[in-house]
Amino acid sequence: MKEQDQYLSVIKFPAFVSITLIILSAVYFGFLYHALQEPGLSTSQTLIFGLLLLVxxxxxxxxxxxxxxxxxxLKARWMRxxxxxMLVHVYYPLARFLATVTFSSKNILIESYLxxxxxxxxxxxxxxSNSSILALLPHCLQKEDCTVRIGTDIISCEECGGCDIAKIKQLVSQQKVDAAVATGGSLAKKLITERNPNVIVAVGCHRDMVDVVRDAWIYPIYAILDERVPGAKPEAxxxxxSIEFAIKRFK
Ligand code: SF4
Structure with a gap:
C-alpha cells in the first residue's frame, strides 16, 4: 500500500464523518438564520427547528x-x-454518502472505517480477559483445488501447508480458540449467534467485513482484511x- 493510501486508511473515515457533521450543522444554521429574517417563527417552524437541533x-x-x-x-455499557x-448505522452511512458524492475510493473508506x-x-x-473468542474465517482462504471438505470447521484441514488454513488451525489450537468458516454474511451471522462468543476476530474481504460488523454490531468484532494479490494464487x-495479535490481546 502506498504511503498516502496508508495515511488515508487511518484518517479518512473520522475526517469524512466530521466534515459531514460540519456540513449538516452549517446547513441547519443557514436555514435557521434565513427563517429568523422573517418576522417571527411560526409554532410549527419552532418545533421543526427545535427537533432538528436536538438530532x-x-x-x-x-x-x-x-x-x-x-x-x-466508555464506562457505561449503554453508552458503549x-x-x-451509531458507528455502524449512522456514521458509516454518512461517511459513505460523502465518499459517493465526492467520487472517493470506497475501499479506502472501508479500510479506514474498519x-x-x-x-x-x-x-x-x-x-x-475473554472466556470465548471466535476466529471467523472466509472460505476463500482455502486452496481452490484442496480435496478436503472444510465445511464450517477447520478441524478437517490436513495441514498440508497449501494455504493459510493450516497455520490458522495450528494457531487457534495453540491458543485454544474457537474457529469457524463462513461462506457468506448470513452464515457468518448464524455462526456468531449459535456460538455467542465474547469477542470475534473476523477475516474477510472489504464487503464481507462491513456486512459482518453491521449484522453482528452487538458483538465486539476485530476485523482483518484478507489479501488478494493480482495474478497470484486464486485463494486469498x-x-x-494480525490474527495472532488480536487473539492474544483479547485473551
Ligand atoms: S492447508 Fe492443505 S489440507 Fe488444509 S485447507 Fe489448505 S490445502 Fe486443504
Missing amino acids: LLVLVATWVATLMSTHIR LLSRW NFSNETVLTDQREI KVNLA
Whole structure:
C-alpha cells in the first residue's frame, strides 16, 4: 500500500464523518438564520427547528464520545452500545454518502472505517480477559483445488501447508480458540449467534467485513482484511500476525 493510501486508511473515515457533521450543522444554521429574517417563527417552524437541533446535538455528542472511545473505554455499557450502534448505522452511512458524492475510493473508506472500529474494540476490551473468542474465517482462504471438505470447521484441514488454513488451525489450537468458516454474511451471522462468543476476530474481504460488523454490531468484532494479490494464487491470503495479535490481546 502506498504511503498516502496508508495515511488515508487511518484518517479518512473520522475526517469524512466530521466534515459531514460540519456540513449538516452549517446547513441547519443557514436555514435557521434565513427563517429568523422573517418576522417571527411560526409554532410549527419552532418545533421543526427545535427537533432538528436536538438530532444534531445527539449526532455531534455521540460522535465526540465515539472518537474518545478509540482511546478511553466508555464506562457505561449503554453508552458503549449506543456508540457502536451509531458507528455502524449512522456514521458509516454518512461517511459513505460523502465518499459517493465526492467520487472517493470506497475501499479506502472501508479500510479506514474498519481501522477505526478496531481501535474502539481494542480500547473496549483493554484489560478484559475473554472466556470465548471466535476466529471467523472466509472460505476463500482455502486452496481452490484442496480435496478436503472444510465445511464450517477447520478441524478437517490436513495441514498440508497449501494455504493459510493450516497455520490458522495450528494457531487457534495453540491458543485454544474457537474457529469457524463462513461462506457468506448470513452464515457468518448464524455462526456468531449459535456460538455467542465474547469477542470475534473476523477475516474477510472489504464487503464481507462491513456486512459482518453491521449484522453482528452487538458483538465486539476485530476485523482483518484478507489479501488478494493480482495474478497470484486464486485463494486469498491473510496476515497471520494480525490474527495472532488480536487473539492474544483479547485473551
Ligand atoms: S492447508 Fe492443505 S489440507 Fe488444509 S485447507 Fe489448505 S490445502 Fe486443504
